[in-house]
Amino acid sequence: MRLKDFPEEELFLQGSAACQGCPGSAAIRVAFKALGRNTILSVIASCTSVFQSPFPVSALDLPTLNMAFATGGATASGLSAAADRLVAKGVLKEKPTILVWAGDGGTYDIGIQALSGAAERNTDFIYVCYNNEAYSNTGTQRSGATPYAAWTTNTTRGKGEWRKDVAQIMVAHGIPYVATASLAYPTDMFRKFARAKEIKGTRYIEIQAPCPPGWKFPSSHTIKVARLAVQSGMWMLYEHENGKTTYTAGTQRIIQGQSKLVPVEEYLRAQGRFGHLFHPERDEKRIGEIQERINHVFETLQFTHKMKEHIMDIELAPPR
Amino acid sequence: MRLVETGNHVAAWGARLARVEVVSAYPITPQTQVIEEISRFIDEGEMDCEYIPVESEHSAMAAMIASAAMGVRSFSATSAHGLAYMHELLHWAAGIRLPMVMVNVNRALGPGWNIWCDHQDTLAARDTGWIQIHCASHQEILDSIIQAYRISEDPKVNLPVMVCYDAIFLSHNYMQVEVPDQETVDRFLPPFRSLWSLDLEHPLTHGSVIYPDDYEEVRYSMFQGLENAREVIKTAAEEYREKVGGYHGDLVDAYRMEDADHALVAMGSVASEARVAVDMLRERGYAFGLVRVRSYRPFPAEELAAFLAPLRTAMVIDRSISFGMEGPLFSEVKAALYGRGGVSVYDIVTGLGGRDITYELIAENAVAAAEGGLEPRTTWPSVRINEHHLLSKRGVEGLRGKGGAS
Numbered sequence: 001m002r003l004k005d006f007p008e009e010e011l012f013l014q015g016s017a018a019c020q021g022c023p024g025s026a027a028i029r030v031a032f033k034a035l036g037r038n039t040i041l042s043v044i045a046s047c048t049s050v051f052q053s054p055f056p057v058s059a060l061d062l063p064t065l066n067m068a069f070a071t072g073g074a075t076a077s078g079l080s081a082a083a084d085r086l087v088a089k090g091v092l093k094e095k096p097t098i099l100v101w102a103g104d105g106g107t108y109d110i111g112i113q114a115l116s117g118a119a120e121r122n123t124d125f126i127y128v129c130y131n132n133e134a135y136s137n138t139g140t141q142r143s144g145a146t147p148y149a150a151w152t153t154n155t156t157r158g159k160g161e162w163r164k165d166v167a168q169i170m171v172a173h174g175i176p177y178v179a180t181a182s183l184a185y186p187t188d189m190f191r192k193f194a195r196a197k198e199i200k201g202t203r204y205i206e207i208q209a210p211c212p213p214g215w216k217f218p219s220s221h222t223i224k225v226a227r228l229a230v231q232s233g234m235w236m237l238y239e240h241e242n243g244k245t246t247y248t249a250g251t252q253r254i255i256q257g258q259s260k261l262v263p264v265e266e267y268l269r270a271q272g273r274f275g276h277l278f279h280p281e282r283d284e285k286r287i288g289e290i291q292e293r294i295n296h297v298f299e300t301l302q303f304t305h306k307m308k309e310h311i312m313d314i315e316l317a318p319p320r
Numbered sequence: 321m322r323l324v325e326t327g328n329h330v331a332a333w334g335a336r337l338a339r340v341e342v343v344s345a346y347p348i349t350p351q352t353q354v355i356e357e358i359s360r361f362i363d364e365g366e367m368d369c370e371y372i373p374v375e376s377e378h379s380a381m382a383a384m385i386a387s388a389a390m391g392v393r394s395f396s397a398t399s400a401h402g403l404a405y406m407h408e409l410l411h412w413a414a415g416i417r418l419p420m421v422m423v424n425v426n427r428a429l430g431p432g433w434n435i436w437c438d439h440q441d442t443l444a445a446r447d448t449g450w451i452q453i454h455c456a457s458h459q460e461i462l463d464s465i466i467q468a469y470r471i472s473e474d475p476k477v478n479l480p481v482m483v484c485y486d487a488i489f490l491s492h493n494y495m496q497v498e499v500p501d502q503e504t505v506d507r508f509l510p511p512f513r514s515l516w517s518l519d520l521e522h523p524l525t526h527g528s529v530i531y532p533d534d535y536e537e538v539r540y541s542m543f544q545g546l547e548n549a550r551e552v553i554k555t556a557a558e559e560y561r562e563k564v565g566g567y568h569g570d571l572v573d574a575y576r577m578e579d580a581d582h583a584l585v586a587m588g589s590v591a592s593e594a595r596v597a598v599d600m601l602r603e604r605g606y607a608f609g610l611v612r613v614r615s616y617r618p619f620p621a622e623e624l625a626a627f628l629a630p631l632r633t634a635m636v637i638d639r640s641i642s643f644g645m646e647g648p649l650f651s652e653v654k655a656a657l658y659g660r661g662g663v664s665v666y667d668i669v670t671g672l673g674g675r676d677i678t679y680e681l682i683a684e685n686a687v688a689a690a691e692g693g694l695e696p697r698t699t700w701p702s703v704r705i706n707e708h709h710l711l712s713k714r715g716v717e718g719l720r721g722k723g724g725a726s
Contacts, residue, residue, distance in 0.1 A: 040518050042386065050529055058525035063518035065389050066527035067382060068412055074379030078344060078386025078394075079518075081370035085341045085392050096520060114382065117375030 001187050001194075007033050016059035018051035021219030023183050023209035023226070024130050025051055025059075028101065030186050031128060031205075032062065034193030039097040040079055044111060045069040046103030047137040047211075048130070062099075070110045072102045073118030076125035084124075097197055098125035105135045107206075108144035108166050119173040122201045126193075129166065129204070132211035140214040147234070149286045151273040152214075158276055158286065162293075167206045171240050175202040179239035182208050184227035188249040192239055199241075208235040216272025225270050231259070232267040233294040247301070255301045264291045321499045327490035328353035330458045330497050331397065331423045331483070334465025336367045337505040338421070340395040341512075344372035344383035346402060349435045350491040351425045354397040377402035381409035381422075388418040389526065391517030393469065395420070399487065400427035400441040407445060413480045414449025414542060416527050419472035419514050420480045421465060426454075426588060426639075427487040428673040436674020437487040439588065439640040442616070443648050445482070449542045451549050452616040455485040456591045458495035460568040463560060467569065470509055470556040476548040478515045484616075486589040488674060500564045508563040546618045553615055571620035573612040574627060576602070580609030582633040582690050585624070585653055587613045590637055590677050597682035604683075606690050613649065621656035628653070629661030635689040636667045637682065638698070646698035664689075667698045675702060 011032035018025035024047050032039070041062040043049055052060045067075045079098045086092040102111060107129035115127060134152050135141040142152040142159050145166070149158040170178045177199050181189035189207065196203040210225040212218065217225055229235035230250040237251040246252075253259045265287060268274040277283040323330070331354045335343065345355040361367035370387075374380045380396050387394045398406065403424050413420060426442050428434040442452060453468060455461045461483065468481040485491065516526070530538065550571060557569015575595050577583065582601075586594045591612040601608040611627050613620060628634045634657075638647025645651065650667035657663060666689040671677040685701050688694040 038520060040390070040520070052525060052528055054529040054531055055534055058528060060525050061523055063520055063523045064525040064528075065386060065416075065518060066525070067385070068408055070378060071382035071409070074344075074374055074376075074382035075386040077372045077374065077379070078342065078383030078388075079390055081342045081344075081372050081383070082387035082390030082392035082394075085370055086390065091391075092520075113375060114379045117379055120375070121373065 001191055003187060006190060007036070009033070011037065011061045013059045013061050015053065015057070016051050017053045019213060019219065021212040021222040022047070022051060023132060023211060023222050024048055026183055026222070027130050027189070027207045027209060030189050031099070031193050034190045035097050035099060035126070035197055037062070038094065039099050040083065041065070041099050041101060042067050042072070042075045042079060044072045044075070044100060044102035044106040046106055047132070048101055048103070050137060069106055071114055072100045072106055072111045072127060073114035073116070073123065076100045076127065077118050077121060077123045080124045095124070100125060100127045102127070102129055103137070104129055104131040104133060104145035105143045107131070108164060112166070116173065119170060119175050119202045119204070122175065124200050124202070126196050126203045126205060129206045130209040131206055132209040132214055133163070134211070134214050136211045136214040148290060149274065149277060151276060167204065170204040171245075173202070175204060176200070177203040177239070177241050179205045180208070180235070180237055181205060182226050182230050182235060182237055182249070183210070184223050184230060185237060185249040188237060195239070214273070216275070217270055221270065225267070228262065228267040228270055231262040232264045233261050233298050234264060234267050254298060255305050257302065261294065261298055264294055321501065322496060323499050324494050324496050325458065326353055326492050326494055327458050327461050327485055328425070328492070329357045330462050331465060332357035332361065333499055334462045335395045336361050337500065337502060338395070338466050338469045338509060339393065339506075340369055341392045342370045342372065342384070342387035342394045343396065344374050344380045344387065344394070345396045345398070346374050346377045346380045348377070348399045348402040350427060350487045351397045351399040351402070351423070353491070354423060377406040378409060381406040381413060384420055384422070385409060385413050385416065385418060388420045388514065389416070389518050391512065391514060393512040395422065397423040397425070399425040400429050403441045403445055404429065407448070410445055410448035410450055412527070415538065417478050417515060417542070417545070418480060419469070419478055421468040421472055422480065422482050423465065424482050424484045425487050425491045426484050434673040435487065437489055437589070437639070438672045438674070440672075442482065442484045443640045446617060446648070449479060449546070450617065451477070451479060451481040451546065453481065453483050454587045454614055454616055455483065455490065456573070456589055456612060458490065458497045459566065461485050461490065462497055462499065463566055463568040466505055466509060466564070467556045467560050470559070471549060471552050473513050474552045474556075475513070475515060477545050477552050479542065479545045479549070484588070489589040498566065504564050508560055550618050570623070571615040571618065572623045572627070573614050575610040575612070577609035577611060577627055579607060581607040581631060582609070582635070582686065583628055583631055584608060584610045584635055584637060584682065584686060585613065585628070585649065586610065586637040587616065587649060588639065590639065590671060593677055593679045594637065594682055597679040597686065600679060600683045601686055604687070606687060608686060619652055619656070624653060624656045625660050628657055628663050631663045633690045634663050634665045635686050635694070636665065637677070638667055638669045639671045641669050641672070641698075650698055664692075664696060666694045666696060668701050669698050670700070670702045677702070
């Protein structure tokens with residue numbers, strides 16, 4: 001799949017109220033193109049509640065139910081159960097894709113119970129967390145997804161804790177499909193949505209969403225920052241299906257040794273939210289801690305990859 | 321078919337006969353039997369329905385909003401803490417204008433843990449935009465649930481309905497009910513209808529950001545929906561009497577009010593004790609009657625005024641308290657009577673957390689009210705500070721003396 005092969009039909013209409021360079025609106029556009037018209041959407045309290053545009057207009061060309069903050073998973077269960085009834089009665093010919101669209105606040109924090117419940121019930125839906133790593137809609141407060149050392153309006157000297165990893169929590173639920181995605185790799189994202197659409201049961205896709213006003217970078221740099229996140233190892237691309245994790249796109253290339261990890265400093269320097277790590281003086285300790293964590297993760301993955309190749313070599317070697 | 325069943329099982333029958341297609345609920349004492357019975361109906365193939373075993377009441381209401389939004393008849397059941405936990409979404413369900421019915425078993429709120437009856441839970445949900453029907457018998461529970469769908473789905477209303485009944489007294493006690501057959505109920509209750517649903521052919525966005533320019537109109541339309549419900553509740557009951565049989569339906573239910581000089585005003589199962597009290601009072605020469613408030617929202621202000629304004633005395637029995645004010649039913653009865661007649665209104669707050677309200681207690685206070693011997697404000701006739709309360713009080717004072725707790 002190449003960009004020019006994306007369907008032309010736009011289900012995210014022009015004239016939305018999104019900020020310049022908004023990653024949420026860019027992600028929703030790709031997602032809608034991959035999922036198509038036969039989709040019922042629920043938007044959970046987030047920037048998307050706002051940038052879809054206020055009553056009486058809407059940029060969302062899908063039947064849409066806006067819902068309260070902590071409801072993502074449960075809303076999907078209701079939509080899906082009702083859709084099953086409508087299919088059973090012949091009102092609907094085929095079951096529409098049930099899509100829940102939530103931010104990281106609605107996923108990592110206030111909505112994790114409902115999401116976990118829906119995943120445990122294996123509700124038939126796609127849950128999307130577009131993760132801008134803070135409560136951007138309320139003016140950038142820390143969330144469970146905010147990375148270590150990042151400035152937010154309530155972590156003014158940088159967050160003291162490391163973020164949790166909800167995608168891995170979803171893997172631990174044993175649901176049929178979990179994937180992470182990046183705006184800088186739209187064809188990879190499109191493919192993951194298209195794959196998710198084919199599967200029944202709970203599917204979770206998390207998209208890193210660099211937010212210009214929240215992360216403090218120029219609005220023309222959204223994709224650049226998204227790409228740096230993957231290249232530096234701060235954001236990893238993978239999909240998990242049938243108990244197996246497959247790394248994809250930029251992350252796969254680093255693990256397989258086709259490209260090198262970009263020093264995380266480049267990623268951090270691209271954003272004002274990490275500015276205090278460089279001004280007035282360089283914070284070697286925290287920059288080092290972040291780099292060390294990334295190195296540890298990738299060294300392990302690269303080692304595992306080499307081991308697998310090695311084992312494959314042995315297996316494939318002809319008998320002597 | 322005649323059944324002898326618990327109120328909870330009767331409620332399950334109500335949902336079944338209403339041909340509910342999605343149930344989302346979370347167990348809470350004393351509501352559990354409702355959802356257990358519905359699960360059994362589904363498992364045994366007697367009810368064609370999706371049951372969503374959600375992980376919380378907040379999710380129960382979210383799922384129900386979603387299924388109703390898809391255009392499918394939906395049901396839930398809860399009580400006390402569960403109702404409080406889903407409170408945010410009670411507003412959402414009514415505000416987004418969806419028809420649905422939920423049972424709430426009236427129960428006290430903790431702490432300490434108390435699974436018995438009072439009305440604090442439901443009355444705290446008063447201003448969410450839900451219609452609230454309070455039942456006084458098992459038959460009324462059944463009839464009200466079926467009628468509630470008819471009311472909720474009426475295009476003039478299109479708002480959710482809460483059918484409330486008292487914990488233990490009604491939820492767990494067995495009573496005889498006449499259960500109509502499915503065909504009869506089908507003649508009364510048409511298939512699900514709603515002013516809107518999520519429609520793939522006509523994609524619309526519901527519940528998005530709304531500015532001050534439009535928000536008030538949305539709230540006004542909800543207000544109008546509840547006003548329209550006054551008439552719809554009555555006509556639904558009339559139609560039910562005609563097509564199914566039996567009558568439960570007005571906003572109020574009156575007993576011996578024709579020639580009354582005084583009245584009791586009550587809600588829920590205590591109306592049964594109050595009837596006995598009325599008979600007793602009549603024997604003692606006090607011409608009491610009883611007005612039971614059946615619909616708490618919409619509140620029957622006109623009906624109450626018509627009954628009570630010409631009287632000498634009205635005594636309200638409140639099974640909840642608005643802290644810092646008075647019994648909530650008392651406030652509303654007085655508001656209904658404002659500027660009409662010279663009736664003296666009294667209030668007893670009693671029966672909290674399942675404490676028995678005896679007809680003797682009602683009668684005793686009613687006599688005091690009729691004789692002008694009761695203070696014209698909320699009184700607490702059944703409160704008795706006993707040794708335990710005094711002990712704990714002394715304990716705290718003792719600690720204070722030693723400079724421990726403050």
